[in-house]
Amino acid sequence: MSLQSYDALIATLDAEAATMQSKITETERAIHTLEQEWQELQLEYERSQMLLEKANEEMSAAGSAGQLSLKETLSQQILEQETISKRLLEEKNKADQQ
Structure with a gap:
């Protein structure tokens, strides 16, 4: 293998590595965004559950047969x-x- 072929191979591998690193960074950002959205959804779910429980408690506290x-x-x-x-x-x- 000649020195020029070796240099060309290294350049190609470096370019591919840079492309892969760019994709990795992009994927990590997307994962981070999805994790944030998931946490927000979990909080919203917990708030909804608390509101439902509170509503059920209020309905039970009212307790009249007509409720x-x-x-x-x-x-x-x-x-x-x-x-x-x-x-x-x-x-x-x-x-x-x-």
Whole structure:
């Protein structure tokens, strides 16, 4: 192997190493960003859990027989929203037909 071939091989390997290092740095930044996002999501999840627990405690503390459970309340709200959505869709369809 000649000295020129050896120098060319070293130059090629150096260029590839630089490219790989650049990709490694880019990947490390992406990992760091994803780790931060994951931590933020975990905090948001914990806050949501605490709010749900607090709401359940408040509902239990209210304790009267007339009080609905959180699940029942949410189910009722969903049904109301579905009813409103259906009504609006029907009104839109009637308006489109005219």
